[in-house]
Amino acid sequence: MRYELYYWPGIQGRGEFVRLALEEAGADYLDVARMPEKDGMGVPALMRFLQNPEAKRAPYAPPFLKAGDLVIAQTANILFFLGPRLSLVPEDEASRLWAHQLQLTVMDFIKEAHDTHHPIASSLYYEDQKPEALRCAHDFVTQRLPKYLGYFERLLARNGGQWLVGAALSYADLSMFQVMAGLDYAFPNALAKHRPAHPGLTSLQRRVAERPRLAAYLASPRRLAFSEKGIFRHYPELDAS
Amino acid sequence: MRYELYYWPGIQGRGEFVRLALEEAGADYLDVARMPEKDGMGVPALMRFLQNPEAKRAPYAPPFLKAGDLVIAQTANILFFLGPRLSLVPEDEASRLWAHQLQLTVMDFIKEAHDTHHPIASSLYYEDQKPEALRCAHDFVTQRLPKYLGYFERLLARNGGQWLVGAALSYADLSMFQVMAGLDYAFPNALAKHRPAHPGLTSLQRRVAERPRLAAYLASPRRLAFSEKGIFRHYPELDAS
Numbered sequence: 001m002r003y004e005l006y007y008w009p010g011i012q013g014r015g016e017f018v019r020l021a022l023e024e025a026g027a028d029y030l031d032v033a034r035m036p037e038k039d040g041m042g043v044p045a046l047m048r049f050l051q052n053p054e055a056k057r058a059p060y061a062p063p064f065l066k067a068g069d070l071v072i073a074q075t076a077n078i079l080f081f082l083g084p085r086l087s088l089v090p091e092d093e094a095s096r097l098w099a100h101q102l103q104l105t106v107m108d109f110i111k112e113a114h115d116t117h118h119p120i121a122s123s124l125y126y127e128d129q130k131p132e133a134l135r136c137a138h139d140f141v142t143q144r145l146p147k148y149l150g151y152f153e154r155l156l157a158r159n160g161g162q163w164l165v166g167a168a169l170s171y172a173d174l175s176m177f178q179v180m181a182g183l184d185y186a187f188p189n190a191l192a193k194h195r196p197a198h199p200g201l202t203s204l205q206r207r208v209a210e211r212p213r214l215a216a217y218l219a220s221p222r223r224l225a226f227s228e229k230g231i232f233r234h235y236p237e238l239d240a241s
Numbered sequence: 242m243r244y245e246l247y248y249w250p251g252i253q254g255r256g257e258f259v260r261l262a263l264e265e266a267g268a269d270y271l272d273v274a275r276m277p278e279k280d281g282m283g284v285p286a287l288m289r290f291l292q293n294p295e296a297k298r299a300p301y302a303p304p305f306l307k308a309g310d311l312v313i314a315q316t317a318n319i320l321f322f323l324g325p326r327l328s329l330v331p332e333d334e335a336s337r338l339w340a341h342q343l344q345l346t347v348m349d350f351i352k353e354a355h356d357t358h359h360p361i362a363s364s365l366y367y368e369d370q371k372p373e374a375l376r377c378a379h380d381f382v383t384q385r386l387p388k389y390l391g392y393f394e395r396l397l398a399r400n401g402g403q404w405l406v407g408a409a410l411s412y413a414d415l416s417m418f419q420v421m422a423g424l425d426y427a428f429p430n431a432l433a434k435h436r437p438a439h440p441g442l443t444s445l446q447r448r449v450a451e452r453p454r455l456a457a458y459l460a461s462p463r464r465l466a467f468s469e470k471g472i473f474r475h476y477p478e479l480d481a482s
Binding site: 108 | 295296297298299300301311313314315317318321322335338339341342345346349352356360361362364365370373376377380384389392395396399400
């Protein structure tokens, strides 16, 4: 099956969680909105799905995945669908629900990381909500960040310290890698401060990055850079001092 | 199967989406944290799950559902699990993913509704983030609210106007009812303004409320009142004028 991923070009964003799963599995996929418009791809191809007045099951927003006749949106939902097909989750229902539960908690976490720079409205510029962002980010780096990291660190330890779900790598581990990489970029001081208390997550981040397919992907032009247009943005004034 | 729901007592919150599904289905369930501590229930029973140092698959936060040996957290994940068991979703995989996708979009919507009164930090009082809340709520009632409602209205119309998923009521319809009821409570002016453009959702809200089991539930003491402790809070200054 050739999958088609649709996500805004130019940023990692939520689409990156899907890319990491597809890349780790060596799946056959097209990153449609990053392909040439002259070939019928690009952002216009993405917009056709969002704006198709006859689409009975239209996405609210990217990312979405086309898999045969199915068009699936919501990052965690896409990974729930892909997990067993890419052998990135154990097959039993309990483990699939558990991996999904972790992914949903990751999505909550990154929404809070995003909202540090956009606490008032996504439609406004960061510069137009900077005082609010400073307050929000202070709470995030001092309260929310250690609370979330502590939760994932404990679960990782209780599962043996290697992987979050079962006895092998799952998409939850890939997502945790992405969160740690994003925090490294956006909040280097805060993460440096919290790392000593989270050795398991630090080790997980390294082990995921060293997997052959992931390492090749991360070194390739397919891996977009973090930037001040994505979820994780490095505004030094929002980081811990 | 007797289900056990664990959620903070005293508020509808995210737990209410699970309650509506259990109630509509006439399921056998215990609302554990609202039961007497002297019987081993109440909030201490809930905290034991959150703080159990040996729980390999511990929830990050309520609500969570105990179903036999399974403990499932994240509202949308709980409904994904319960849907087929309570006959509140069609059985085919595509429809289950679609209902889940809608539920996840509902969760995004209510998170934004919540953040209007807590844009800076959930740990602070509303009174300590009121200027920020006024800005955030203005964006919500003028931009986000109509965008989300328009999306669900269109999908409802494209599916025939009666139900959001397939040919019968699903948990997505129950959740949409809850969103409309919450918006009615928190933003009566804004919702009154937007209602004429959303006749399908208005009709859906009424039809759900009139279902015999739901009507009985809504009239019972099991249905908690909306209040200024929940997701949907009525602060008149945050509503449209």
